[in-house]
Amino acid sequence: MQSYQEMTKEELCKEKESLEAAYKEWQKRGLSLNMARGKPSEEQLDLTMPMMDVLNSSADLHSEDGTDCRNYGGMDGIPEAKRFMAGMMGVNPENVLVYGNASLNIMYDTVSRSMTHGVMGSTPWCKLDKVKFLCPVPGYDRHFKVTEFFGIEMINIPMTAEGPDMDLVEQYVSEDAAVKGIWCVPKYSNPQGISYSDEVVKRFAALKPAAEDFRIFWDNAYVVHHLYEDDQDEILDILSECEKAGNPDMVYEFCSTSKISFAGGGVAALAASKANLEFIKKQFTVQTIGYDKVNQLRHVRYFKDMDGVKKQMMKQAAIMRPKFEMVEKVLSEELGGLEIGSWINPKGGYFICFESLEGCAKSIVAKAKEAGVTLTGAGAPFPYGKDPKDSVIRIAPSFPTMEDLKMAAEIFVVCVKLASVEKLLETK
Amino acid sequence: MQSYQEMTKEELCKEKESLEAAYKEWQKRGLSLNMARGKPSEEQLDLTMPMMDVLNSSADLHSEDGTDCRNYGGMDGIPEAKRFMAGMMGVNPENVLVYGNASLNIMYDTVSRSMTHGVMGSTPWCKLDKVKFLCPVPGYDRHFKVTEFFGIEMINIPMTAEGPDMDLVEQYVSEDAAVKGIWCVPKYSNPQGISYSDEVVKRFAALKPAAEDFRIFWDNAYVVHHLYEDDQDEILDILSECEKAGNPDMVYEFCSTSKISFAGGGVAALAASKANLEFIKKQFTVQTIGYDKVNQLRHVRYFKDMDGVKKQMMKQAAIMRPKFEMVEKVLSEELGGLEIGSWINPKGGYFICFESLEGCAKSIVAKAKEAGVTLTGAGAPFPYGKDPKDSVIRIAPSFPTMEDLKMAAEIFVVCVKLASVEKLLETK
Incomplete structure (x- = not known):
């Protein structure tokens, strides 16, 4: 033409x-x-209907450590759900907290808590004159809505075919202590479908932030959402890369089963270093009496493991x-x-x-x-x-x-x- | 003796x-x-096991308004769940938002949002020098943990056999604009089991707060948790009492099915005036992609209505x-x-x-x-x-x-x- x-x-x-x-x-x-x-x-959605049968009235609703999933207790998720969500993200179960439906809610909570309580001992962001987030664009509108809601200034970072423009990211992060975070969808990014190259992931892990409370918000929303059986993107595990680079606490990783099982009734999880999790758990016990453990159990009993997924x-x-x-x-x-x-x-x-x-x-x-x-x-x-x-x-x-x-x-x-x-x- | x-x-x-x-x-x-x-x-907990059978793989998981509960959408709860939770609290369904497991999480969110975004246009509490909450004592430790977490000063209010000492409540609320809230468990209170008298509820509804963003946190945790069939406490509906008294926006009411169905897999709800809900919904759409609608549907299909409860x-x-x-x-x-x-x-x-x-x-x-x-x-x-x-x-x-x-x-x-x-x- x-x-x-x-x-x-x-x-x-x-x-x-x-x-x-x-x-x-x-x-x-x-x-x-x-x-x-x-x-x-x-x-x-019909694909997941058999999941509705795995926990019927004669099922044993105790988790593998004996926790009665029907009752209070077990704030950070039942062990098999932690292992299951960890498998999805390729991290250790001990680095995982399991939440309810919707990983967006975890991201919101994480930003909200940083506003009111800071990050692992830092000044609460709401007490600062200026807080900025880097936003690789085009990106996910709901990420940007969260930071906008809290009055956080957003800075566009152009995407390349390998991920965000890392020269720019490195410059902002190392030079401006007001830059406290960056939104990333590292695999099959929303909306471009770009997966970050190994070099990009390594450069992320090796960032030298001016702000000690800078965090990478690593939304691995499409971690297993391949379109092809024989042509799949894989990305490096950001948690272990950060650890190797001497920045173990620099990243929060998020994922959910929303587009694996039911978008309206799934399970979401957070992965981070033990130091981050210790800090977050202090909020956890104040914030909720516990997330839905029955649904966690339902998911694990149905999918069993990563092969099932x-x-x-x-x-x-x-x-x-x-x-x-x-x-x-x-x-x-x-x-x-x-x-x-x-x-x-x-x-x-x-x-x-x-x-x-x-x-x-x-x-x-x-x-x-x-x-x-x-x-x-x-x-x-x-x-x-x-x-x-x-x-x-x-x-x-x-x-x-x-x-x-x-x-x-x-x-x-x-x-x-x-x-x-x-x-x-x-x-x- | x-x-x-x-x-x-x-x-x-x-x-x-x-x-x-x-x-x-x-x-x-x-x-x-x-x-x-x-x-x-x-x-x-065994009493609720039959609930596990109502949504099996051949069930229709659409709500009565056609919403596919398995998918995204319907942020404020499916209509039948709103009606169900409204029935429990004795309010109109249009005054209800349905959340996930745990009403404590709603209370936390409500305080947290007030800290970062204020209440219906008021100054965010985190920008104020001093925020105080009244705490009828003895009371529920987890309420107090929420306000303590946000650095809110707590003031003890003695309980009487009819509810909190209302002379003291009225005095604090009307004289001190730093008093932004009061924690209440109005029915079968935790830990005393006291139910607020009609006079106490009416005095609550008629409060004249010095702070326009003062709110009553009405945790109706034991709303249907009677021990006797023929000797039950009932309390007045605080929402309509507030409306009658010209204070429609002054109260948030919370309840959940935690101790009705499963503490580890229930449904929680908030009731408030339309003006409050409009303000809260702005956060809702930023905060989450939606709560678990499948579990909402499961609860309503099982209990059907208040008779079932x-x-x-x-x-x-x-x-x-x-x-x-x-x-x-x-x-x-x-x-x-x-x-x-x-x-x-x-x-x-x-x-x-x-x-x-x-x-x-x-x-x-x-x-x-x-x-x-x-x-x-x-x-x-x-x-x-x-x-x-x-x-x-x-x-x-x-x-x-x-x-x-x-x-x-x-x-x-x-x-x-x-x-x-x-x-x-x-x-x-």
């Missing part, structure tokens, strides 16, 4: 006309489609993969060679990240909306919802059916083309 | 000798008993009541007339509160420990763990078997007598 960049004004005008016609055809159909939500489909994730992949590949096919067939956008075909995670011409993302999302396709808001993957180039759009292929997704993708590419033509015409 | 108060020095010495002999006999048996833990017994609580009472009555019998038979202590026979809740002679509680708890009976630490029911009179001991009869409990109670009364005799001899 001819690149839009090389078209004359006349050619662009002609293209615009035909695109407008196509767009109107879609509008006429009055569709209501959604590629905004990074949530599992019903079919994926891997089998489950390959079933999930079998449902997810065709959706990703279909969207990628439409993008490639319809936009390939036009030079109006780029995207990465990820090997895991939940998203495809589309980068349009500068200044087109909002327009594309608005056009899609008017043709019946809801996309994640333009700007959402950036702190304060502000995409400096107005070019990043997060596509979530998981939830719609294949039929709906195909239509949504086809509408999307029409919108991309139309917005791009309009943009290019502005300067002709 | 002859009152210890009327005994001569010689009589007391003789009594001491015989008590020491009895105490040594108990010590020889090398028992290990526990009356410290306010947790349900295994037999009580009431039936369950009468089964719980049938297990609890003989334990309470047995302890009360031992206390009355062994201590009646001695004038060395008093206690209330509660009609619900989880505790019997024993009040010894001044300066004896620590000694009694220590003696019991050495004879193999663990009691809640003396001082625990007071802010900072400091009982000004050193006289209050919380007895938790629920967890031990009847046999163990009988021995524990018998050892306890020997320890009370012995500590009292020693005390009385000091001044002879």
Whole structure:
């Protein structure tokens, strides 16, 4: 196909006309489609239904150390759940605390406690004039919402194909004591699907922070969320890398079963050094009477171990993969060679990240909306919802059916083309 | 029995000798008993085992409004769970948010958010020089731990047979703008088992706080936890009383199913005015991706409604009541007339509160420990763990078997007598 960049004004005008016609055809159909939500489909959730049978009324609800999961006690998780979640993250069970549903809640708590109580003896962040977080962009909007909620200043760090721009990270972290944290999704990142290279992980572990209470917030949300059986990303274990580099306390790692079992009824965990955990447990005993141990037991009895998880994730992949590949096919067939956008075909995670011409993302999302396709808001993957180039759009292929997704993708590419033509015409 | 108060020095010495002999006999048996833990017994937990069958692999896990409980979404609880928890508290479902396991976690969050974000627009408490909470005593140690954790100054308010000393509460609340809250367990209070009279509730609702961000923390932990079918305490609904008094936003009410279903896998809820909820929901969407909706659904499908809960609580009472009555019998038979202590026979809740002679509680708890009976630490029911009179001991009869409990109670009364005799001899 001819690149839009090389078209004359006349050619662009002609293209615009035909695109407008196509767009109107879609509008006429009055569709209501959604590629905004990074949530599992019903079919994926059905995979976990057998879990509902493992703890019935005749089951023994004691954990392996004799704890009655139905009663109070065992604040940091039952032993088998700690081992299970540790296996997922590739760390030692003694470095793990198991929580309730939702790892976001652990991240929120961790930031909230740092605000009110500091980090392992440091000044509470709420007593400081300025607290800053580094935010690799594009990133996960809910991370940014947490830091925004607490009035923490967020600094954009560009992503590269190997992870965040580490030169910039090293500079900020070593020079500015107000920089207290960085949000990372190190594997199959949200939204780009990028996995951090070994060098990036090692450079993270070797950071020399100006602030003693600087922490890496390592959200390993997609740790086992591969799309392919034979082509999987693996990243280095940040906890042991930090320990090797003499920075054992510098990282909090988070993960959950939200997109493994049920997003609405899973188990989440935190991994960190023993010194960090000791400090956190002081809050733990004040904060709650204990998380849901019955659900922890249910998960372990069902999945048993990492083999069980891997089998489950390959079933999930079998449902997810065709959706990703279909969207990628439409993008490639319809936009390939036009030079109006780029995207990465990820090997895991939940998203495809589309980068349009500068200044087109909002327009594309608005056009899609008017043709019946809801996309994640333009700007959402950036702190304060502000995409400096107005070019990043997060596509979530998981939830719609294949039929709906195909239509949504086809509408999307029409919108991309139309917005791009309009943009290019502005300067002709 | 002859009152210890009327005994001569010689009589007391003789009594001491015989008590020491009895105490040594108990010590020889090398028992290990526990009356410290306010947790349900295994037999009580077994009552809820049929709940494990209601959501099996062929169940429909959609809520009545079509929400797939397995997936993300529905931040404030599924409609039937809101209605269910509202029924428990006697409020409207629209005034309810449903959380995960543990109401203590909601209380912690509520205080924590007030510290960092204030209350409905007020200055964040962490920015103030001084924040104070009123603490009716004796009270629940974990409430006091929350406020202590945040450096909030706690002020003791004596309990009366009808609830907290309201003259004192009114004075503090109306005169001191640093007083931002009060911890209440209004029904079958922890540890005394006192239920607030209608007049007390109405005086609470009619408070005229100096601080606009003053809130009553109304922990209705034992709302349906009666010991008797035909002799039950009921208290007025604080939400509607506050509304009637023109103070609709002045109260947060908390409750949970911890001691109805499973303490280690229940559902908790918050009730408050719509204005409060609107403010809280802003945090909600930042704080979590959602609480466990599957467990919410499991609870409602099992209990169905308040009739289901009431039936369950009468089964719980049938297990609890003989334990309470047995302890009360031992206390009355062994201590009646001695004038060395008093206690209330509660009609619900989880505790019997024993009040010894001044300066004896620590000694009694220590003696019991050495004879193999663990009691809640003396001082625990007071802010900072400091009982000004050193006289209050919380007895938790629920967890031990009847046999163990009988021995524990018998050892306890020997320890009370012995500590009292020693005390009385000091001044002879």
